[in-house]
Amino acid sequence: MSSPTTPRRGYHHGDLRARLISEGIALLAETGVAGFSVAKVAVRAGVSSAAPYRHFPDREALLGACAAALTAALTDVLVRAAELAGPDPVDRLAATAGAYTRYALEHRAGLDLIYSPDLAAAHRPVVVEQSRRLMDALMALTSAVLPEDASWADTADLAYVHLSTTHGYATLLPRDGRPPRDVDGIAARxxxxxxxxxxxxxxxLRGHGAP
Amino acid sequence: MSSPTTPRRGYHHGDLRARLISEGIALLAETGVAGFSVAKVAVRAGVSSAAPYRHFPDREALLGACAAALTAALTDVLVRAAELAGPDPVDRLAATAGAYTRYALEHRAGLDLIYSPDLAAAHRPVVVEQSRRLMDALMALTSAVLPEDASWADTADLAYVHLSTTHGYATLLPRDGRPPRDVDGIAARxxxxxxxxxxxxxxxLRGHGAP
DNA sequence: GTCTATAACTCGATAGAC
DNA sequence: GTCTATCGAGTTATAGAC
Structure with missing residues (x-):
């Protein structure tokens, strides 16, 4: 929810840049990535279809800004969940799966955007920066689960497996409609x-270490 | 790769219907679901942009036919992998994860389509039929892993978890580019x-059963 | 900074000739 | 069955007025 870029000073119209991002996120939530368009965002924000191009060079830049904001919010959610889970490392890492699932059920289209190939993530610094924050947080939690002499590669591998399998569980579910019932039960699972x-x-690991 | 619908007899032009499906799948592999269009498929098949509408009432019907064919192929791959894995139930179910991952790395966009919300799967009988075949096969393998008195709900739950987590692992991976290296290693993982x-x-389960 | 207006495209789908 | 031709809608992005 923070404004990641330079809101230098208050414009007379209000901060249109921030408004475009928040309306873009709302539009994504309603129509999905496929239904996203600069024109629709402009209408939502109450400005003309040309106005966004004063703040973002092209469609992808606006999309990237939305993705960065969503990724930042997701990271905060995961970190918060781990903090509330107590001291045990397994509890802390497992708790992120519940939080991730909850977030996915509530911001499904947002997640789709984050991992969307439409968005050339590798070339959008803002997106990459926020993705790094997420992975860094996850790496720290994963590292605490493994033995102290675990390699960086093994840690990264387990972090990825944890994230990706959780992502699959949380996003493949909504088979029929949009309204997710029993969110608590699904997250607990x-x-x-x-x-x-x-x-x-x-x-x-223990089995191989001491046979 | 089978023709799921009625290829009554040989037409003089060749079976355009089948051709459209195979070209549709090829287009999906290159551009993803978002880049799919009836017009592009028509150009690929060497016919006019109106020709597909003689075989499919609308865009979604063609998309659905592609999805059904892809789902059928995926099911065959999973069943085959389980057969080759030997008699142990855990080996057999786990083997489907490797096969699924391999399939995902090679037909990424196809998987995206199968689970895409763009395709109103619930209203497309061909798609539903093939989805059922996949879940039935998976349920049989999952049932063999669990105790004989396991409920249907518990079996279905585990089957879903197995499928969805595998899906997440297999599809979240290709972060940078398209060419997947070390397919064997990724599938083995x-x-x-x-x-x-x-x-x-x-x-x-055993822990709770006999504490 | 935001507007109106528009250029240049692509798409889905239809009509009617052959 | 497939063609040509086309309509109408919607998109990104730009030009120039204010």
Whole structure:
């Protein structure tokens, strides 16, 4: 929800740049990435279809700004969930799965955007920066689960597996319609799945270490 | 790769209907669901932009036919992988994760289509029929892993978790570019992840059953 | 900074000739 | 069955007035 770029000073119209981002996110939530267009965002913000191009060079830049804001919000959610989960490393990492699932159920289209190929993420610095923040946070939590002598590669691997499997669980679900019922139950199941996987993973590591 | 609908007899031009489906799949592989259009498929098949409408009432019908064909192929791949994995139920189910990952790396856009909200899957009988075949096959494999007295709901739950987490692992990966290197390694890791999860899951079940 | 107006495109889908 | 031709809608992006 923070404004990641330079809101130098108050314009007389209000901060249109920020308004465009928030309306873009709202539009994404309603229509999905496919339904996103600069023109629609402009109408929503109450300005002409040309106005956005004063703040963003092209469609992708606006889309990227929305993705960066969404990624930042997601990271905050995950970090917060880990903090509330208590001291046990497995509890903390597993808790992020529940928070991620909850976020996915409520901001489905936002997640689709974050991982969308439409957005040339690699070339959008803002997006990359926020993605790094997310992975850094996840790496720290994962590292605490593994033995102290675990390599960086093994840590990154487990962090990716945790994130990607959780993402799959949370996003493949809404088969029929949009209104997600029993959010608590679905999120709780995500936590159990993550915990089951970590149990099996650590058991295998210990098994190989001392046969 | 089978023709799921009625190719009554050989037309003088060749089977344009089948041609449109195969070109549609090829287009999807190159441009993704967003880049799909009836006009482009027509150009690829060497016919005019109006010709497809003789075989499919609208865009969604063509898209649905492509999705059904892709789902059928995916199901065959999973069933085949389980057969080759030997008699152990855990081996058989885990093997489908490897096959699914391999399929995802090679037909990424196809998977995106199968789960795409753009396609009103619920209203397309061909798609629903093939989706059922996939879930039925997966349910049978999952049922063999669980105790004999496991409920249908528990079986369906585990089957969904297995499928969705595997899907996430396989599809979230290609972060940078399209050419997937080390396909064998990535698929093997998927099998390990599935096995780790099943280990933890079964351990938790046994733990609660006999404390 | 935001407006109006428009250029240049692509898309889905239809009509009617052959 | 496939063609040509076209309509209407919607898109990105730019030009120039204010």
């Amino acid at each position: 995500a936590v159990t799945v993550a915990r089951d996987h970590l149990t099996g993973h650590l058991l295998r | 998927a099998v390990t992840v599935a096995r780790d999860h099943l280990t933890g899951h079964l351990l938790r």
